[in-house]
Amino acid sequence: GAVVSQHPSWVICKSGTSVKIECRSLDFQATTMFWYRQFPKQSLMLMATSNEGSKATYEQGVEKDKFLINHASLTLSTLTVTSAHPEDSSFYICSARPSTGSSYEQYFGPGTRLTVT
């Protein structure tokens, strides 16, 4: 149980275009989902916390107008990278916290590799 999927697993896009990444909790409901970004040889950095039915909370330094987050249901959160640039190329990982259970539970998706050319 507690499986989180991400789609796509990898994507290549041209500079200036937008890319949407989906994060789904497959066998549980998640009121809260987290989006992380990992640059090569760097640690995972939290970008934003997504709560179902409300606006996402962004970490300092993350542009909310560039990284649009929509958590429209208890099993799906999406991250849209708008007007992507090569410096946005990174590994994006989401995690989902079950609506029931302890607050420390998080289950991670397999990640999405974004390359902007």
Add this chain to the structure above:
Amino acid sequence: KQEVTQIPAALSVPEGENLVLNCSFTDSAIYNLQWFRQDPGKGLTSLLLIQSSQREQTSGRLNASLDKSSGRSTLYIAASQPGDSATYLCAVQGSQGNLIFGKGTKLSVKP
């Protein structure tokens, strides 16, 4: 601001060796500490979670300890195997639920 540091950044050992990975954090006010494994280009697999009130957790050949007052945790891997080769991430969790990660230790176990 919480910062998590992992030492060493990389480690190469022959198969069968016991090894220790280190993690330190600057703010002792943590909810818990977790060790994860990450394979290249993949997501994270949770290995061990230590609550702030606990001192250690064990799972198979893995043992993690936590000294909250000194801001340190170690992950001990016994009898290492080539399949243990991966990047090991340490993360602390605050009361808000978000995880703060170290940069990881890249482990290579040679047959």
